[in-house]
Amino acid sequence: MRAEYDFSNAIKNPYVKPKKTAVTIRLDQATVDYFKSLSAEVSLPYQTLINSYLTDCAKRKIQPHIEWSKIS
Numbered sequence: 786m787r788a789e790y791d792f793s794n795a796i797k798n799p800y801v802k803p804k805k806t807a808v809t810i811r812l813d814q815a816t817v818d819y820f821k822s823l824s825a826e827v828s829l830p831y832q833t834l835i836n837s838y839l840t841d842c843a844k845r846k847i848q849p850h851i852e853w854s855k856i857s
Contacts, residue, residue, distance in 0.1 A: 820835050
């Protein structure tokens with residue numbers, strides 16, 4: 786690239802989708818089955834549905850409520 790190009794006033798392309806990060810996550814089979822059946826109903830990939838749900842939780846700052854059962 787030539788030195789005389791000046792991109793200091795450039796703007797980002799508004800049509801480019803934000804990058805997504807590939808992660809490995811372990812889910813219960815029942816959870817995967819639920820999202821897969823839901824994906825068939827709404828015609829979206831189940832990964833997209835899981836991402837949408839998690840995105841909504843993050844935006845609303847929902848924290849998980851976990852109760853551990855006591856082992857006798």
